[in-house]
Amino acid sequence: MAWLRSAFQDELDGVTATLVELSTIVTDSMVKATHSLLTASVTEAEEVIASDDRVDRIAHELDSRIIDIIARQQPVASDLRALITALRMSADLERMGDMAHHVAKITRLRHPAAAIPSELLLTMEEMGKSVKIVADKCTEVIADRDLNKALEVEVDDDEVDRLHRKLFTSLLDESWPHGTETAIDITLIGRYYERFADHAVSIARRVYFLVTGTYSDKKD
Amino acid sequence: MAWLRSAFQDELDGVTATLVELSTIVTDSMVKATHSLLTASVTEAEEVIASDDRVDRIAHELDSRIIDIIARQQPVASDLRALITALRMSADLERMGDMAHHVAKITRLRHPAAAIPSELLLTMEEMGKSVKIVADKCTEVIADRDLNKALEVEVDDDEVDRLHRKLFTSLLDESWPHGTETAIDITLIGRYYERFADHAVSIARRVYFLVTGTYSDKKD
Numbered sequence: 001m002a003w004l005r006s007a008f009q010d011e012l013d014g015v016t017a018t019l020v021e022l023s024t025i026v027t028d029s030m031v032k033a034t035h036s037l038l039t040a041s042v043t044e045a046e047e048v049i050a051s052d053d054r055v056d057r058i059a060h061e062l063d064s065r066i067i068d069i070i071a072r073q074q075p076v077a078s079d080l081r082a083l084i085t086a087l088r089m090s091a092d093l094e095r096m097g098d099m100a101h102h103v104a105k106i107t108r109l110r111h112p113a114a115a116i117p118s119e120l121l122l123t124m125e126e127m128g129k130s131v132k133i134v135a136d137k138c139t140e141v142i143a144d145r146d147l148n149k150a151l152e153v154e155v156d157d158d159e160v161d162r163l164h165r166k167l168f169t170s171l172l173d174e175s176w177p178h179g180t181e182t183a184i185d186i187t188l189i190g191r192y193y194e195r196f197a198d199h200a201v202s203i204a205r206r207v208y209f210l211v212t213g214t215y216s217d218k219k220d
Numbered sequence: 221m222a223w224l225r226s227a228f229q230d231e232l233d234g235v236t237a238t239l240v241e242l243s244t245i246v247t248d249s250m251v252k253a254t255h256s257l258l259t260a261s262v263t264e265a266e267e268v269i270a271s272d273d274r275v276d277r278i279a280h281e282l283d284s285r286i287i288d289i290i291a292r293q294q295p296v297a298s299d300l301r302a303l304i305t306a307l308r309m310s311a312d313l314e315r316m317g318d319m320a321h322h323v324a325k326i327t328r329l330r331h332p333a334a335a336i337p338s339e340l341l342l343t344m345e346e347m348g349k350s351v352k353i354v355a356d357k358c359t360e361v362i363a364d365r366d367l368n369k370a371l372e373v374e375v376d377d378d379e380v381d382r383l384h385r386k387l388f389t390s391l392l393d394e395s396w397p398h399g400t401e402t403a404i405d406i407t408l409i410g411r412y413y414e415r416f417a418d419h420a421v422s423i424a425r426r427v428y429f430l431v432t433g434t435y436s437d438k439k440d
Contacts, residue, residue: 067304074294084287084307091311171400180391180403187407 011069012079015086018062020143022093023203025055027135029100030196034128036107037189038121040114048104055097059090066090078210085210089142092199092206096135099196106185115185117178123166124189130159131197138200141207151216153204160197164190231289232299235306238282239362242313243423245275247355249320250416254348256327257409258341260334268324275317279310286310298430305430309362312419312426316355319416326405335405337398343386344409350379351417358420361427371436373424380417384410 029048036044066083069075075083106115116124134156141150167190170176171183208216249268256264286303289295295303326335336344354376361370387410390396391403428436 067300070290070304071296071300076291080287080291084290087304087307088311091308168404171404176400180396180400183400183403184388184391184407187404188411191408191411 008069008073008075008079011073012082015062015066015069015083016142018058018065019086019089019093020139022055022058022062022090022097023135023139023142025051025058026093026096026100027132027139029055029097030103030135031128031132033100033103033107034124034131036104037116038125038128040107040111042108042111045104045107045111048100049108052097052101055094059094059097062090063087082210085206088206089203092203096196096199099192099199102192103189106189110185115182115189117182120167120170120186123163123170127160127163127167127190127193130156130163131193131200134160134197134200138203141204145207145211147208147211150204150208153201154216157197157201160194164194228289228293228295228299231293232302235282235286235289235303236362238278238285239306239309239313240359242275242278242282242310242317243355243359243362245271245278246313246316246320247352247359249275249317250323250355251348251352253320253323253327254344254351256324257336258345258348260327260331262328262331265324265327265331268320269328272317272321275314279314279317282310283307302430305426308426309423312423316416316419319412319419322412323409326409330405335402335409337402340387340390340406343383343390347380347383347387347410347413350376350383351413351420354380354417354420358423361424365427365431367428367431370424370428373421374436377417377421380414384414 029051032044033048035041036048066087070080070083073079109115134153137149137153137156140146141153167186171186176183205216208214249271252264253268255261256268286307290300290303293299329335354373357369357373357376360366361373387406391406396403425436428434
């Protein structure tokens with residue numbers, strides 16, 4: 001005889017599945033936004049910009065579904081906390097989509113010129129790879145609630161911070177030849193990648209707290 | 221005989237009172253952060269930086285209280301939506317506190333030098349005034365749920381955007397004499413003020429939606 005699962009548990013699993021879907025979409029968007037930046041591809045940039053509405057719509061529908069579940073099922077204790085945490089993760093993921101969108105808009109703004117000077121391409125490529133590592137692991141943490149992976153996300157984010165500092169160091173080099181406009185672009189792009197990864201770290205911390213009831217860090 | 225209010229209504233009013241308190245604190249923090257920037261006052265900057273922990277603590281306690289109310293009272297329909305909206309407003313306000321904190325950290329980083337070159341002081345002062353107008357009205361909207369004021373917040377935010385563009389125009393002037401480091405500072409400071417005001421606009425929109433069930437805008 002099959003093990004009977006409650007309808008409520010199915011609804012919670014459905015919420016998790018949508019969060020995983022959202023996390024996958026925003027990760028793909030940031031990968032594509034990075035590629036658009038490195039290759040000055042306005043076609044890819046337009047795809048990222050167009051896909052942001054889809055992220056917003058999925059997040060919005062998910063939020064309505066979560067509030068509906070709370071109203072109908074009236075969960076308490078850990079189930080209620082899980083649903084509130086899902087609402088917060090939905091907001092983090094929606095914001096990660098916004099960051100990919102912002103990066104793609106800089107590609108489009110500077111097209112047909114490249115926003116990134118050639119000597120910074122390698123650092124930006126590394127930045128793209130390091131935020132993908134953080135975001136992929138964040139997706140796994142949402143799906144599996146694996147606490148070791150949740151802790152790894154924080155460590156992986158250190159590499160994003162290191163590359164962010166490296167970008168600033170390049171801008172501040174006295175021989176910086178690219179003018180203020182490019183410096184502004186790089187400053188904002190660096191901030192968008194950092195914030196993207198910060199939201200992934202927030203999600204990992206939320207899962208850690210949900211499972212253990214304790215914080216994985218000293219501050220947020 | 222006195223009109224009898226429900227304990228639940230008192231709890232909702234308590235939530236609103238704490239949101240108003242938080243909104244007042246983060247507005248004061250941004251005013252002080254602006255003053256620290258304009259006068260290169262590291263003392264004021266330190267006060268803003270120290271007060272951020274208090275904002276985080278109040279927001280955190282409020283979130284726990286809201287979740288506890290949902291668990292005990294099991295509200296449905298408009299009461300549940302009001303409590304979920306309060307959770308989101310708490311997150312917006314906490315983030316507004318972070319923005320004031322970030323501005324104050326730039327004052328401290330550049331001290332004893334001024335982060336803002338003298339020819340931009342007036343624009344920054346206007347920026348500080350315009351975000352205070354937005355934030356003060358946001359506090360009123362939380363307290364009164366006044367829909368006209370909620371719509372005004374969006375219009376007032378246009379002035380913040382105008383000043384933000386003016387800052388960038390100054391940076392991009394070919395005769396910009398202050399080097400890349402100052403350009404990076406101004407780029408980030410401009411972004412912090414813009415985000416601070418964006419969160420106030422989000423709060424006004426959340427209140428509008430809560431009261432009317434319709435959106436005050438086309439996109440968020």
